[in-house]
């Protein structure tokens with residue numbers, strides 16, 4: 604067991620459903636601690652940069668268009684094994700395959716409109732947290 608930090612996004616589809624509070628409630632109920640939170644509108648450059656690893660994928664253009672289609676909420680989450688725990692709470696990437704009780708089952712629609720993002724491992728967590736937050740944004744880091 605180790606205390607980890609991970610990066611999460613409440614995506615524009617969930618924000619559009621007025622589900623910010625519900626998603627955050629599930630995260631807090633799971634025992635993860637929110638150590639940074641920002642409600643923002645991503646620019647094309649931010650979305651393209653954040654998802655650069657998917658640049659060659661056929662869905663990249665649509666993904667960027669979706670992620671810039673409305674505001675989203677950026678989060679830094681902390682807790683024991685936070686990375687895997689948050690991924691479990693999110694559910695399968697394809698919301699249609701997400702099991703009941705997960706965020707994507709409740710608020711996602713399909714593989715693109717899947718309500719939330721979460722880092723898939725320690726390296727991406729570090730890179731993604733650093734992409735949107737500086738050290739002094741994160742509680743307990745300053």
Ligand code: CMP
Pocket residue numbers: 657662666696714715716717719720721
């Ligand atoms: P996310 O966890 O934010 O990481 C990358 C995103 O790309 C993923 O959620 C999906 O929203 C999207 N994605 C992954 N695979 C596909 C796909 N086959 N078609 C459309 N979007 C996809």
